Amino acid sequence: MEEIKAVVFDVFGTLVDWRSGVAREAARILGGQGIAADWGALADAWRAQYQPAMERVRSGEIPFSKLDVLHRINLDHVLGAMDIPADEATRHELNLAWHRLDAWPDVVPGLQALRAKRFIAPCSNGHIALMVNLARRNGFVWDAVLGAELARDYKPKLAVYQHTAAAFDLEPWQVMMVAAHSSDLAAARQAGLKTCFVARPSEHGPGKGETMASVTVDCSVRGLDELARLMG
Incomplete structure (x- = not known):
């Protein structure tokens, strides 16, 4: 040593x-708008997109992008798959869950x-x-x-x-x-x-x-x- x-x-x-934090923020932001969902499942689904998104950078398919950019792409995918409506301001605020x-x-x-x-x-x-x-x-x-x-x-x-x-x-x-x-x-x-x-x-x-x-x-x-x- x-x-x-x-x-x-x-x-x-x-x-x-990350899991508890993302689920908490999703419940606060989306639940606060009257949306009901399994927030732990949302956090898991969002995280599941993490490595595939970075692999696009590692493989040279896309240029290096900060994680906020990749997280936002992944979030849009997850919200669509879970049929959760959210406007641009809500998506931006939820994407910053990883900062909190x-x-x-x-x-x-x-x-x-x-x-x-x-x-x-x-x-x-x-x-x-x-x-x-x-x-x-x-x-x-x-x-x-x-x-x-x-x-x-x-x-x-x-x-x-x-x-x-x-x-x-x-x-x-x-x-x-x-x-x-x-x-x-x-x-x-x-x-x-x-x-x-x-x-x-x-x-x-x-x-x-x-x-x-x-x-x-x-x-x-x-x-x-x-x-x-x-x-x-």
Whole structure:
């Protein structure tokens, strides 16, 4: 652990509870207009469009677009599929639900403890404005905001992880990637980073998140507070 100089994080699911937050915002915005729907199902359907939309960028089919743009395309698709009426202002407000997500309880104290001795930053597919809004909402104090917008590509492309390490003037092996998703960690490891799995068993609803890594990692923890203790 002594050789690790920076710790970087996946955000959606790893640091913030996207499913509960999106469902809450949908209930507030759409439910407030008298619309009834399964808000958890809406959140799941919206998230299900996440990787296919980014794959269009990764494959070169479309130019790099910020996540807000992709989220809006996906939202329009989901509302149409669920036959939910919404005007332009409502769709715009709902699309910003991803900027108003809440952190898991261990995250803020864990980040504070880790930052005492190491650089910390998001390595997220979310763009800078989105990361800043989540940071301000939850009290995250970053040393930098890194990830997809810096690399102009989306994880799990190796360039995203490599640009993150380079931004700190560090070698990849001096950086640890923390995520609740085995696929993210497998790509980070391939890019040369150290990796840590953090369990988020409720990410997709109670008992529907990953509880252990399905790939080789350098460590596994149940929360960022545990990681901070492990790293001294």
